[in-house]
Amino acid sequence: MRTIIYTQDDRKDEEKMTMKKIASTLMTAAAFFSFSAAAFAQQPGGTPEFTDSEKRIAQRNPDYYTIDPASIRLVRITEGEDPNLLEEQRKAAQNNTGEGLVLIEKIINIAEKIWAIIEKNAPVVNINTQYATAVPDGITAWTQLQSWSRPRTYTYGFYAENLYGVTVLDVQYKVAYTYGGNYNGKGKYLTGVTVIPEKVDLAWGYKFSMNAQVPDSTVVNVGTHTDPKAAMQLKLNWRISTAIKSSDGTSVYYIEGDGRFSEIASPWKASDARFDDMDLGPYRAAAPLTSDDRIFE
Numbered sequence: 211m212r213t214i215i216y217t218q219d220d221r222k223d224e225e226k227m228t229m230k231k232i233a234s235t236l237m238t239a240a241a242f243f244s245f246s247a248a249a250f251a252q253q254p255g256g257t258p259e260f261t262d263s264e265k266r267i268a269q270r271n272p273d274y275y276t277i278d279p280a281s282i283r284l285v286r287i288t289e290g291e292d293p294n295l296l297e298e299q300r301k302a303a304q305n306n307t308g309e310g311l312v313l314i315e316k317i318i319n320i321a322e323k324i325w326a327i328i329e330k331n332a333p334v335v336n337i338n339t340q341y342a343t344a345v346p347d348g349i350t351a352w353t354q355l356q357s358w359s360r361p362r363t364y365t366y367g368f369y370a371e372n373l374y375g376v377t378v379l380d381v382q383y384k385v386a387y388t389y390g391g392n393y394n395g396k397g398k399y400l401t402g403v404t405v406i407p408e409k410v411d412l413a414w415g416y417k418f419s420m421n422a423q424v425p426d427s428t429v430v431n432v433g434t435h436t437d438p439k440a441a442m443q444l445k446l447n448w449r450i451s452t453a454i455k456s457s458d459g460t461s462v463y464y465i466e467g468d469g470r471f472s473e474i475a476s477p478w479k480a481s482d483a484r485f486d487d488m489d490l491g492p493y494r495a496a497a498p499l500t501s502d503d504r505i506f507e
Contacts, residue, residue: 258330258417260453268415268453273373275415275452281371284461284476287382288365295337295361296388299402302338303353312348314396315435319343319424319442320350321401327383327446328420333407335422337386341404342424344440344467346393352401355391361402362387362469370450378416379450382409389469397438398467405446420448432466440467443474 260268268275325340327333343352363384370379388402405422412418423445433439444463449456462475 258419258449258451258456260415260417264415265453272454274376275454276373277378277450277452277455277457278371278373278375279457281369281375282457282459283367283369285367285369286364286473287367288363290363290365291360292363292384292386293360295386296358296402298338299341299388300353303351310348312346312393314346314393315431315438316347317344317399317429317431317438317440318347319426319429320345320352322422322424323426324421324423326419326421327405328381328407328410328418331410331412331416331418333410335405335407337404337406341402342400342422342429342442342444343403344400344429344442345391346397346399346438349393352391352399355393355399355401357390357392358388358401359390359469360388362389362471363406364471365408368448372413376413378413379418380409380411381407381418381420383407383420385444385446385463385471387465387471389465389467391467396436397440398433399438399440400442400465400467403442403444403465405444415452417451418448419451420446422446438467441465 319342321343322340323342325335327335345352345355349355363386365382365384368379368381368383369377372378384406386402386404386406387400389398389400391397391399391401393399403424405420407420410418424442425445428441428443430441431438432441442465444465446461446463447458448460449458451457460475461473464470464472464474
């Protein structure tokens with residue numbers, strides 16, 4: 211039989227190894243929860259909480275607390291301009307005029323990537339600071355560009371009924387953006403791309419959330435190297451929930467630096483929303499968000 215003798219130094223080494231293992235485990239766990247939190251943040255509103263009373267009432271009358279998918283409607287109401295929005299955003303923008311090497315043909319978003327619009331049935335977005343941009347790489351603030359247009363807006367009404375035919379969701383929002391900015395006379399860029407909630411009405415027991423997302427892969431130059439034109443996609447995610455069921459959906463809006471605007475994907479076209487049947491030729495920046503077969507589950 212072999213006797214193993216541990217010295218004091220051996221014990222110290224073993225303690226060090228144990229501490230390293232613990233630290234490594236904690237770092238791995240922290241990274242996992244950080245990743246999980248980031249992934250969860252992309253889902254509008256997460257999983258809503260319902261009281262015991264809401265759950266009991268919903269179980270007694272499930273048809274009232276179930277959305278009729280065929281009733282969900284998205285209607286464009288008006289198109290217009292918001293002359294005051296740009297000035298408010300300019301006041302809130304960073305007063306940073308420093309810049310490095312500016313690449314006018316490389317277009318990036320230096321503002322928000324994903325942000326909440328509506329949470330727990332209430333507007334939460336700050337439209338003066340929460341928006342996306344598509345500007346030349348190298349600038350530090352969109353205010354370094356000039357000749358911006360007036361902000362353009364498109365107002366939408368979003369409605370849904372339950373299985374009894376009662377309207378349980380009545381939401382109105384505006385997609386807003388400012389276009390046409392140039393850098394030293396070159397290019398057409400975008401700023402102030404955001405969503406403005408104007409009305410959020412829901413029946414008792416229903417909860418609604420919405421967020422906006424602009425993936426970096428969709429911010430592109432659809433012009434030339436010498437005469438760039440910005441383009442981006444604004445992805446609008448929403449969730450309607452009751453104690454019985456949740457319904458999720460996404461709309462995708464395509465915007466160009468010359469003011470062009472189009473809704474290129476919508477869950478209300480779920481029956482025919484297969485993108486291999488769509489002519490996406492005019493929307494060259496659309497590919498990153500239209501790689502899946504369907505956009506509605």
